[in-house]
Amino acid sequence: IAAVVDAQPQAESLITQMQSTIASTRHRSASRTSTPIVYCEEWGKPLIHSQTWVAELVEAAGGRYLGTPGTHTTAEDIAAADPDVLLFAWCGAGNRVPLERVIPQRNWQSLKAVREHRVFCIPDQYLNTPAPTLLEGLACIAAATHPPLHPIHPELIQLGRAEITAAEASSDPDPSQASAWSAK
Template sequence: MDRIVSVAPSATSIVQALDAGDRLVGATAHCEVADVPRLGGWLNPDLDRIADLDPDLVLTNDQLQADLRDALRDDGFRVAHAEPATLDDVLSSFRTIGDAIGLPERGERLEERARDRIDRIRNVTLDGKDRPVVYCEEWGDPPMAAGNWVPEAVRVAGGRYPFVEPGDRSRKIDRPAVEAADPDFAVVHHCGAGEPSTRALVEREWDLDAEVCAIDDSLLNQPSPRLLDGIERLASIVSAVDPAVEEPSVAAGQ
């Protein structure tokens, strides 16, 4: 696939990790990629501009883009779509996108390296019953406890996450539920917040005896290789360790 349009930041990151960023001819304003036309937001891209770019393939990702996927297909575009909900889904999507863009060996290798990296993080984080409780907040108004792959990310990082089951969508949560869980750590990663900040949580004055920190939202919210960086960051917070393992990317020709 020589001409790829990505309307999902996660898909854009995966394409770049596959060393195929030079095939991108368009992306949304939320994608971190240089020198390609911007097509608007990830939920409402400009379909006419996409048509003008004449892509061989359009990449979408997440349940929230299912309607967009259908609209693109109805307009005659070839679309590769993924809806990762668990950590395993995220890692499998590296191979799926590799297949979709005609680079199956790179996709397989990227997935393998990501799984190896997860295993290495597990090997240096806490084990057993004394895992600290971690509260991860994806949105602030109303407060939402992060779901999907985040509960598993916390587990890999050495923590315990009693707020949402792995694979379930993020959900609204209230002060009594968070206080009752008595978290040791509270991690703020509000979607689209820009500069990471703990202000929204701190200003609520919840009665928490927790270490509060903020990290870039893409490190936990984006189902891409960035998530591996996020899990390492969690491990440094929750388990006070530095896994110090390499970025899960593939070199050209591998």
């Protein structure tokens, strides 16, 4: 595409910058003491694992991607896997995934990620579009996966235990209504 619009030098520069950022994140994550299991959710009804490029970003950030990218899963399968980190980036929801409702609705309160306060919402535009914005998604994933090694990203939303306790578990989160919700 860059050649067609006579923008090859800019495209090559962008590619180099993206590769450099990914390599830097990999290098920083190399000093980790663990490889957390990370569940990334692209959609909540039905539950859908994030796409292949998100799995690659999780690995670059020093995590192990849970599941098969782009496939359906169940709350029970995720509970059985007991991931270390839960990341939500529902398509079209921005950063408005109602984490405080999703966790109790799925009976995930006892998951390791929830007990250790490692439940996050990432703005969907950082993960669901294969574009340069993926670098922001990588920064969010790295901060969620290895917080001592990577700075917290200002748009990464973390769920606290009090929010789960206070949520009304009876309401069933519907991703198509995400714009009406506000994550804390």
